[in-house]
Amino acid sequence: MAPPTVCRILQFMLFSCLLEAGASAGSEAIPGCQDKCGNLSIPYPFGTTPECYLNKAFLITCNKSASPPQPLLGRGNLVVTNITLEGQVEIKQYIAADCYNASAQRVSHNTPKLWASMFTISNDRNKFTAVGCDTYATVKGVRGDGNNEYFTGCMSYCTERDPNGFNNSCSGIGCCQIPIPSGLKNITVSVSSYNNHTHVWDFNPCSYAFVADETKFTFNNKSFDELKNIESLPMVLDWAIGNETCKVAEHKPDYACKRNTICLDPANRSGYICKCKDGYYGNPYHPNGCQDINECKNSSLHNCISESNCLNTPGNYTCSCLKGFHGDGRKDGTRCTRNELNVIKISIAFSLCVLVVIVGSSWLFFINKKRKLLNMKNKFFRQNGGLLLQQELHERNASTETVKIFTAEELNTATKNYDESHIVGRGGFGTVYKGTLKKGTEVAIKKSRVVDQSQIKQFINEVIILSQINHRNVVKLLGCCLETEVPLLVYEFVSNGTLSDHIHCEDRESSISWVIRLRIATESAQVLSYLHSAASTPIIHRDVKPANILLDDNYTAKVSDFGASRLVPMDQTQLSTMVQGTLGYLDPEYLCTTQLTEKSDVYSFGVVLVELLTGKTAHSFAGPEEERNLVSHFDKSLRNDRLFEILDEKVAKERAAEQIQEVAKLAKRCLSIKGVERPSMKEVAQELEDLRKLTCQHPWAEVAVSMEETQFLLGQTFSVSTYVSN
Ligand SMILES: *[C@@H]1O[C@H](CO)[C@@H](O)[C@H](O)[C@H]1NC(C)=O
Ligand SMILES: *[C@@H]1O[C@H](CO)[C@@H](O)[C@H](O)[C@H]1NC(C)=O
Ligand SMILES: *[C@@H]1O[C@H](CO)[C@@H](O)[C@H](O)[C@H]1NC(C)=O
Ligand SMILES: *[C@@H]1O[C@H](CO)[C@@H](O)[C@H](O)[C@H]1NC(C)=O
Numbered sequence: 001m002a003p004p005t006v007c008r009i010l011q012f013m014l015f016s017c018l019l020e021a022g023a024s025a026g027s028e029a030i031p032g033c034q035d036k037c038g039n040l041s042i043p044y045p046f047g048t049t050p051e052c053y054l055n056k057a058f059l060i061t062c063n064k065s066a067s068p069p070q071p072l073l074g075r076g077n078l079v080v081t082n083i084t085l086e087g088q089v090e091i092k093q094y095i096a097a098d099c100y101n102a103s104a105q106r107v108s109h110n111t112p113k114l115w116a117s118m119f120t121i122s123n124d125r126n127k128f129t130a131v132g133c134d135t136y137a138t139v140k141g142v143r144g145d146g147n148n149e150y151f152t153g154c155m156s157y158c159t160e161r162d163p164n165g166f167n168n169s170c171s172g173i174g175c176c177q178i179p180i181p182s183g184l185k186n187i188t189v190s191v192s193s194y195n196n197h198t199h200v201w202d203f204n205p206c207s208y209a210f211v212a213d214e215t216k217f218t219f220n221n222k223s224f225d226e227l228k229n230i231e232s233l234p235m236v237l238d239w240a241i242g243n244e245t246c247k248v249a250e251h252k253p254d255y256a257c258k259r260n261t262i263c264l265d266p267a268n269r270s271g272y273i274c275k276c277k278d279g280y281y282g283n284p285y286h287p288n289g290c291q292d293i294n295e296c297k298n299s300s301l302h303n304c305i306s307e308s309n310c311l312n313t314p315g316n317y318t319c320s321c322l323k324g325f326h327g328d329g330r331k332d333g334t335r336c337t338r339n340e341l342n343v344i345k346i347s348i349a350f351s352l353c354v355l356v357v358i359v360g361s362s363w364l365f366f367i368n369k370k371r372k373l374l375n376m377k378n379k380f381f382r383q384n385g386g387l388l389l390q391q392e393l394h395e396r397n398a399s400t401e402t403v404k405i406f407t408a409e410e411l412n413t414a415t416k417n418y419d420e421s422h423i424v425g426r427g428g429f430g431t432v433y434k435g436t437l438k439k440g441t442e443v444a445i446k447k448s449r450v451v452d453q454s455q456i457k458q459f460i461n462e463v464i465i466l467s468q469i470n471h472r473n474v475v476k477l478l479g480c481c482l483e484t485e486v487p488l489l490v491y492e493f494v495s496n497g498t499l500s501d502h503i504h505c506e507d508r509e510s511s512i513s514w515v516i517r518l519r520i521a522t523e524s525a526q527v528l529s530y531l532h533s534a535a536s537t538p539i540i541h542r543d544v545k546p547a548n549i550l551l552d553d554n555y556t557a558k559v560s561d562f563g564a565s566r567l568v569p570m571d572q573t574q575l576s577t578m579v580q581g582t583l584g585y586l587d588p589e590y591l592c593t594t595q596l597t598e599k600s601d602v603y604s605f606g607v608v609l610v611e612l613l614t615g616k617t618a619h620s621f622a623g624p625e626e627e628r629n630l631v632s633h634f635d636k637s638l639r640n641d642r643l644f645e646i647l648d649e650k651v652a653k654e655r656a657a658e659q660i661q662e663v664a665k666l667a668k669r670c671l672s673i674k675g676v677e678r679p680s681m682k683e684v685a686q687e688l689e690d691l692r693k694l695t696c697q698h699p700w701a702e703v704a705v706s707m708e709e710t711q712f713l714l715g716q717t718f719s720v721s722t723y724v725s726n
């Protein structure tokens with residue numbers, strides 16, 4: 001249940017309780033006490049018995065022998081006609097009269113006295129009045145505690161009954177009136193005449209005087225006759241509790257003001273009176289105190305649109321203009337009038353509009369930002385040849401499923417933001433980082449060095465080529481990431497560096513043995529053979545060199561760097577392209593004719609074989625002039641039958657002269673100037689495989705293991721300014 005509903009129910013329950021309490025306090029007398037005497041209701045603190053009044057000042061004696069029963073103040077004979085809780089009591093007060101007969105003899109005369117020791121005569125409600133055309137009257141009294149004597153009077157004179165009825169005013173003609181001072185407790189009123197009404201006897205035989213509620217007597221030309229027939233007029237007495245001020249009394253145990261009341265100090269008299277707080281009603285002296293007014297039940301007490309919009313609260317109410325919208329319920333204000341409701345409606349509508357605008361614009365902002373980011377990613381994707389790749393893959397019916405698309409974040413975390421410490425190599429057109437994917441897989445990430453459209457083509461080319469190849473001796477492409485500014489390729493990580501590292505190392509002893517060299521040569525030849533013939537479309541690697549042959553921990557060859565490779569359609573045996581490759585390994589025929597054939601790879605492989613045999617680099621700047629170009633040096637040595645002089649120390653040590661000679665012959669055929677004279681890669685692979693079988697007697701113990709493993713994935717491309725043709 002919603003909290004506001006609970007609140008409403010609790011409020012309703014509370015209100016019901018108060019209603020019941022209020023019902024028992026309706027008579028305003030203490031339960032079980034006589035609350036009426038004749039017509040008079042007797043509210044507490046007044047009462048007829050000691051249990052029913054506050055103290056004996058508030059005793060009301062009910063004279064039941066009179067009919068109707070007469071309430072009397074105290075034990076005296078003052079007849080009470082009204083008691084108000086605002087601190088006043090109305091009593092009947094006798095009129096003083098002095099009457100004469102036609103022979104100017106006094107026939108009646110009285111001087112009534114009033115002694116109300118507990119109460120004072122209200123000076124704001126009562127006036128001293130004398131009526132008659134030959135009249136003077138006095139009032140004598142005592143103020144305060146009885147030491148201040150008070151004596152005053154007035155006289156009135158007239159000669160005739162005024163035809164205008166004395167203008168209804170008591171101004172000294174037939175009637176005189178004076179105010180009385182505050183705090184009067186004890187008065188004696190007397191009246192007399194100067195000439196025994198001799199001259200006015202025919203219309204005014206009597207003089208009258210009284211202290212009375214000024215609102216209950218209006219002088220006019222009928223007053224002479226009316227006063228003849230009545231013996232009393234209402235007079236108002238003030239009453240209060242005790243003789244102390246609120247401040248003193250409120251700390252006393254007999255403090256008379258109960259719940260929901262305030263205490264008032266009346267002016268110019270002692271004692272205090274109690275009053276219900278605003279919003280409460282009832283008898284402030286009653287033990288139950290004052291009760292909450294349910295303003296909502298009375299439309300003149302609330303300003304809400306309707307009772308259903310009004311919520312009663314203790315001592316007040318609130319207007320609910322709309323559901324869940326509470327005003328402060330000002331009584332004087334116009335809260336929740338129709339106009340205000342419209343204002344509220346308009347402001348709510350306005351707020352909603354503002355909200356919609358804010359939400360809408362921020363939504364647009366985010367959409368725009370997202371689109372910008374997407375645009376940038378798309379831009380990079382296009383720029384990085386993503387479309388080209390998609391198109392190529394589509395044309396070749398290769399699914400992208402085998403090539404995973406990595407996100408930029410994934411590779412960022414894998415390489416710790418391409419930290420320097422993760423660099424494992426710097427290739428021809430990029431840097432290679434070692435990374436660890438979330439699953440723990442080690443990968444090599446190739447990052448293009450510059451964003452150059454031609455290099456991008458090479459990247460895409462590599463992706464396309466590698467997606468076609470599935471061979472254990474080819475570095476496996478795991479995926480790529482084209483969302484970044486420079487495209488990224490992700491490969492399996494090959495742990496043992498390049499063949500170049502292992503045969504060109506300074507420490508000859510730690511270089512790899514002939515047995516392994518031969519196996520690597522065989523595996524590489526098989527890969528090239530596979531690329532040339534076995535794959536669906538022949539692939540020319542174009543950059544065969546030891547730096548592009550990677551080795552794993554078991555010295556298994558993994559051919560890499562297919563950036564320059566070309567797919568050769570089946571019906572074409574040669575392809576005209578821009579010369580590309582690494583100097584020292586380039587097929588001289590291709591260099592001259594720019595006709596690319598599979599035999600170009602054969603030539604390059606021949607150079608690799610020579611390198612395996614000699615441990616020398618294809619082109620070196622050291623040594624004598626004739627030794628700088630390895631191929632021509634090898635060719636010369638072979639012709640002069642001095643092969644064993646140029647062999648690698650490690651190779652020379654091994655007793656495999658026959659094999660070495662055969663491999664050297666094979667290499668020489670591969671290095672034939674004319675492509676047609678070179679064997680095919682298939683033949684090369686077969687011959688090497690056959691030669692290997694002769695080495696089976698070699699124990700594995702002789703396998704040299706490089707102790708200083710430098711882990712490179714992709715070899716360096718040597719940039720040589722001049723090409724020396726053999
Ligand atoms: C009492 O009340 C009735 C009617 O309410 C009125 O006629 C009558 O005069 C009253 N009596 C006294 C003594 O005030
Ligand atoms: C009570 O009323 C009767 C009849 O009016 C009267 O005779 C008697 O004096 C009154 N008693 C008092 C104490 O006023
Ligand atoms: C008593 O006095 C109050 C206030 O002056 C007045 O409203 C009420 O009508 C009076 N009651 C009688 C019965 O005269
Ligand atoms: C007036 O009163 C006196 C004394 O009470 C009496 O002697 C006289 O006869 C009265 N006069 C008239 C006209 O009644």
Ligand SMILES: *[C@@H]1O[C@H](CO)[C@@H](O)[C@H](O)[C@H]1NC(C)=O
Nearest residue numbers: 103104105106107195196198
């Ligand atoms: C007025 O009345 C008083 C008392 O009745 C009497 O003593 C006096 O002589 C009268 N005066 C006149 C002028 O009649």
Ligand SMILES: *[C@@H]1O[C@H](CO)[C@@H](O)[C@H](O)[C@H]1NC(C)=O
Nearest residue numbers: 161162163164165166221222
């Ligand atoms: C009292 O005054 C009225 C005018 O206010 C007048 O009409 C009427 O006759 C007068 N009554 C007597 C008895 O003089």
Ligand SMILES: *[C@@H]1O[C@H](CO)[C@@H](O)[C@H](O)[C@H]1NC(C)=O
Nearest residue numbers: 162164165166167169171173
């Ligand atoms: C009543 O008013 C009229 C006109 O204003 C005036 O002439 C007359 O003297 C007044 N009478 C009294 C008794 O004040």
Ligand SMILES: *[C@@H]1O[C@H](CO)[C@@H](O)[C@H](O)[C@H]1NC(C)=O
Nearest residue numbers: 113115140142146186187188
């Ligand atoms: C009240 O006044 C009368 C007459 O003036 C006097 O006898 C009486 O002692 C006074 N009472 C008080 C308490 O002053």
Ligand SMILES: *[C@@H]1O[C@H](CO)[C@@H](O)[C@H](O)[C@H]1NC(C)=O
Nearest residue numbers: 055144145241242243244270
């Ligand atoms: C106040 O009233 C008490 C009794 O109610 C009385 O003993 C005391 O003298 C009074 N004090 C004054 C200042 O009237």
Ligand SMILES: *[C@@H]1O[C@H](CO)[C@@H](O)[C@H](O)[C@H]1NC(C)=O
Nearest residue numbers: 123124181182183267268269
């Ligand atoms: C109260 O008494 C003071 C003087 O004691 C007087 O100035 C003032 O007008 C009186 N207030 C009332 C309401 O009688």
Ligand SMILES: *[C@@H]1O[C@H](CO)[C@@H](O)[C@H](O)[C@H]1NC(C)=O
Nearest residue numbers: 278279315316328329330331
């Ligand atoms: C109700 O509360 C309002 C605002 O707090 C206030 O202005 C008003 O006077 C209160 N009304 C009552 C009857 O207390």
Ligand SMILES: *[C@@H]1O[C@H](CO)[C@@H](O)[C@H](O)[C@H]1NC(C)=O
Nearest residue numbers: 293295297298299300301302
């Ligand atoms: C409503 O309140 C007004 C003002 O207090 C009152 O005069 C009226 O009698 C009340 N009406 C009801 C039905 O209680």
